Amino acid sequence: MKPLKDPDGFERKKLLDFVDFTDSRVLEVGCGEGRLTWKYAPASHLTFGLDPDFDALRVARADCPPDLRGRVHLARASAYHLPFPKETFDIALLAWSL
Numbered sequence: 592m593k594p595l596k597d598p599d600g601f602e603r604k605k606l607l608d609f610v611d612f613t614d615s616r617v618l619e620v621g622c623g624e625g626r627l628t629w630k631y632a633p634a635s636h637l638t639f640g641l642d643p644d645f646d647a648l649r650v651a652r653a654d655c656p657p658d659l660r661g662r663v664h665l666a667r668a669s670a671y672h673l674p675f676p677k678e679t680f681d682i683a684l685l686a687w688s689l
Contacts, residue, residue: 603631606627606630607630607631610631612634613634614634614636615636615680616636616679616680617637617638617680617681618639618679618682618684619640619683619685619686620684621641621642621670621686622641622642622648622665623642624647624650624654625640625651628640628663629655629656631684632662632663633658633659635682636662637662638659638662638663638664639663639664639665639666639675640663640664640665640666641670641673642667643668643669644667645667648665648667651665670685
């Protein structure tokens with residue numbers, strides 16, 4: 592049996608208590624399989640998730656909720672070389688990335 596991660600939704604609640612993602616442009620560095628992405632992305636205007644792990648991104652793309660497919664973009668990239676101009680995002684999120 593696979594263990595449940597955060598079955599009570601505590602992580603999502605705290606994340607949304609800490610940052611207001613409403614209509615924001617979010618850069619998530621180290622998005623992995625999208626575990627956190629799907630918790631805040633419904634509130635954001637646009638989300639870019641970056642991760643160097645091709646397999647993790649494959650899982651994230653497969654798990655992307657249909658209503659977020661036009662607003663969430665996932666790319667294989669490193670935080671060392673961000674492919675965006677300055678001030679593109681309102682929020683940068685790094686969780687379990689270091």
